[in-house]
Ligand code: SF4
């Protein structure tokens with residue numbers, strides 16, 4: 021007996037010759053994140069504070085939302101509320117129709133993905149153009165993201181080359197990433213110039229000022245909103261931070277944790293509409309006010325969608341984003357999927373060795389593995405605890421009964437090597453069957469990181 | 483009941499989290515400080531893919547820009563003293579008219595040593611000039627460089643236009659085969675000119 025995740029993971033490993041590359045690529049991101057963390061004496065303090073700000077904000081969200089909305093409205097922004105995906109999609113459509121918009125450019129937003137906005141708008145005759153390069157590639161290929169920050173990482177440059185030959189008329193056989201990026205730049209320029217509306221997501225909404233803050237490396241959020249007469253922001257309720265002082269903490273953590281860069285190239289603050297244009301913010305609930313009522317799981321609302329937990333997760337790295345059944349994969353996706361529909365997405369909870377690495381990199385300290393453990397404990401009650409999971413949870417209990425083992429990543433990760441062999445290498449360990457377990461190095465992480473970076477440097481990858 | 487009231491009352495009904503979570507004291511954070519913030523800023527700007535040049539006393543900024551971009555033909559700016567600009571983001575009819583600009587020149591307010599960010603508030607009608615130009619020149623006073631983002635967020639000001647951006651180097655992407663490429667959508671290169 022095995023779960024959907026473990027079957028998909030096995031397919032990924034069998035059919036994907038890039039499986040090894042996939043694993044290595046994410047480990048490099050993880051290593052770069054470590055270098056960033058080690059460069060700042062205050063890193064752990066920042067994480068503690070970020071966690072505390074988020075706990076405070078999501079438990080006082082009504083107050084901060086009112087403050088944010090009051091300020092945004094004073095700044096001339098139209099604020100709308102949507103209780104679910106349907107209301108969100110309808111609000112966007114009616115806004116576009118009112119202004120006679122046929123084409124909308126947009127930057128990356130996990131929320132629009134969550135709401136299924138693109139297919140909805142397309143079915144109503146709106147041309148939606150993704151402008152993040154990775155998202156654009158996937159859109160042209162009719163594929164979905166496999167990661168929340170680097171969505172098209174699993175697509176090879178040859179595949180992109182063939183795609184652009186067909187869709188953008190690029191040179192045959194030219195697979196050079198610089199060339200291909202430039203082709204996309206030229207084609208997207210036309211889209212920016214002619215779109216009637218521009219949409220962005222929101223990384224943060226600042227209650228004290230009403231600013232919407234969007235972080236990108238490409239500058240596509242700014243390109244999307246600097247020309248059209250209509251700007252729409254799609255924002256989940258939990259994106260609120262109290263003030264600029266808090267924002268500084270998250271700005272410092274987000275990109276360092278996500279890709280190991282000291283910052284994104286652009287941290288854009290939108291407070292008012294451009295001259296002669298309109299700006300709208302749609303605040304979306306879609307289950308968030310239910311999550312706050314989950315005593316074991318409300319802390320998922322702290323998540324800033326940095327993707328760091330995916331990069332570090334041995335199961336994610338070795339099984340790929342598509343092996344999870346929820347649209348957000350990896351540790352946070354397992355939990356968000358269960359919160360969305362715990363029967364439908366139950367398979368994903370098996371995609372975890374409880375190594376706790378995710379908890380230790382998360383910049384806002386979401387207790388990801390503990391939550392996954394809780395979900396597993398509850399599987400019986402929803403009739404989903406099959407043999408595999410029962411066997412797994414026995415093993416997990418063994419770990420959780422030894423709290424000193426469950427202390428920090430540095431101490432904990434090597435312990436995975438000491439798990440009862442039978443648990444790790446037998447067929448009952450759903451996801452581990454069919455491939456080797458990752459062996460955690462006993463070297464401190466920063467040393468590993470430095471070595472990897474040195475190697476990558478030699479290869480010219482950084 | 484409006485959707486807003488519905489959502490807020492649902493939140494209040496469901497908010498059963500036990501324990502009181504107060505705001506932490508952010509003033510006690512002590513972000514990283516550099517003995518020489520200007521050198522660190524210059525080093526970081528290069529790390530993130532930008533160039534930095536210093537405006538020597540008595541030098542003409544227009545000459546410095548020409549020298550940095552000898553091939554460029556179309557310049558756009560509304561910064562006083564930028565005489566080489568043929569286009570002005572204040573007077574163009576639409577943002578689209580700025581397409582095809584080789585070099586945009588803008589004024590930055592605050593530089594951040596830890597990550598090479600420069601706060602560029604909107605001081606022009608069409609902020610597209612900051613993104614649509616093939617290359618971007620940011621003028622920044624060396625006296626306005628701080629060590630970290632905590633300090634920067636205490637100093638930045640919004641203009642009446644209600645938009646501002648921290649820009650750190652050129653637009654970049656690694657979306658194709660994880661290879662770093664400059665100039666995905668916005669400027670393909672950035673030169674910071676440090677003034678007094
Ligand atoms: S605890 Fe589970 S979800 Fe988290 S990193 Fe380890 S295997 Fe992945």
Ligand code: SF4
Nearest residue numbers: 323324326327329382
């Ligand atoms: S749970 Fe933490 S590590 Fe994972 S995406 Fe969210 S903020 Fe990042």
